[in-house]
Structures are given as C-alpha cells and as structure tokens.
Amino acid sequence: MGQEQAAEKPDKARPKNGKTHTPAKKTAAPAQNTARNVETARNTTPRIIIKPDGTETAPASGTISPGAQGDSTRNEATTEQLLQGAENTLNNLKRQLSKEEEAIVTQIKDFANQSRQATKENDSARAHNLARKAYLLSDDLAKRR
Numbered sequence: 065m066g067q068e069q070a071a072e073k074p075d076k077a078r079p080k081n082g083k084t085h086t087p088a089k090k091t092a093a094p095a096q097n098t099a100r101n102v103e104t105a106r107n108t109t110p111r112i113i114i115k116p117d118g119t120e121t122a123p124a125s126g127t128i129s130p131g132a133q134g135d136s137t138r139n140e141a142t143t144e145q146l147l148q149g150a151e152n153t154l155n156n157l158k159r160q161l162s163k164e165e166e167a168i169v170t171q172i173k174d175f176a177n178q179s180r181q182a183t184k185e186n187d188s189a190r191a192h193n194l195a196r197k198a199y200l201l202s203d204d205l206a207k208r209r
Contacts, residue, residue: 139188146195147176153202168205172198 150172161169175198182191 139192140183143179143183143188143192143195146192146199147179150176150195150198150202153199153206157206165205165208168201172201172205175201 154169154172175194179191179194179198182188182194
C-alpha cells in the first residue's frame, strides 16, 4: 500500500533516503537598506587645535619637497632637449606650408619663447610643459603631408 501511494502522487518526488524535504521558513530581510533607514554623511567642522606661542611643530623628516634639486636639473635638461627638438623639426621643414600650418609654426615659436621665459623665472614645471607642447606640435606638423 505504501508503494501505491507513492505511485499515485508523481508530482511529489521522494528523495532516495526516504525522508521528505520541508522548505525552510523565509524570514523577512532586515530593513537596513531601505530608503528610510539610509544614513547620510554630514559635514562637520574640523577640529582646530590652538597651540601656545612658540611651540611650532617641526616638519616630519623625509618629507618630499616640490622643488628637489635633482629633479629640477633633470627637468631643465629635458626641457632644453624638447625645445631643441622642436626647433630642429621646424628648421627641417622644406615644404610649402598652408596658412593653418604657418599659424601652428607661430604657436610653436610662442610656446618655445614662453618656455624660455619661464626658465628665467625659475618656473621649471611651466617651462617643461610649454616645451613639451612646442615639441608635440612640431612633431605633429612634421608628420603632416
């Protein structure tokens, strides 16, 4: 009679061990991620620490300074190389230039002059950036046909 009951209910399959499976109860998920319970960050004023006069803190040893001596000399050397490369490229142009290309040549020369002026003013980062712009523009101009 036990086999007859199992045969009569084909939609409920029995596991091999003979035990029936009961589904676990579903519990409600915690409401932490709902729109109502979202915690927002708030701006707070920073704590201000006032020290007595004459008690300044010394900078930490090993701090990185923006104008390290080795970097500036290397930067100046590459700046000059970029400027020389741009000028060499302009001097090697042997073809007739269009109005647009002549405007680019003028821009390259302006960048080179501004770079040299920035070098005189001890602004090596600006000088390098301007020299790079001059070099890249001249390189682009040389590749045009």
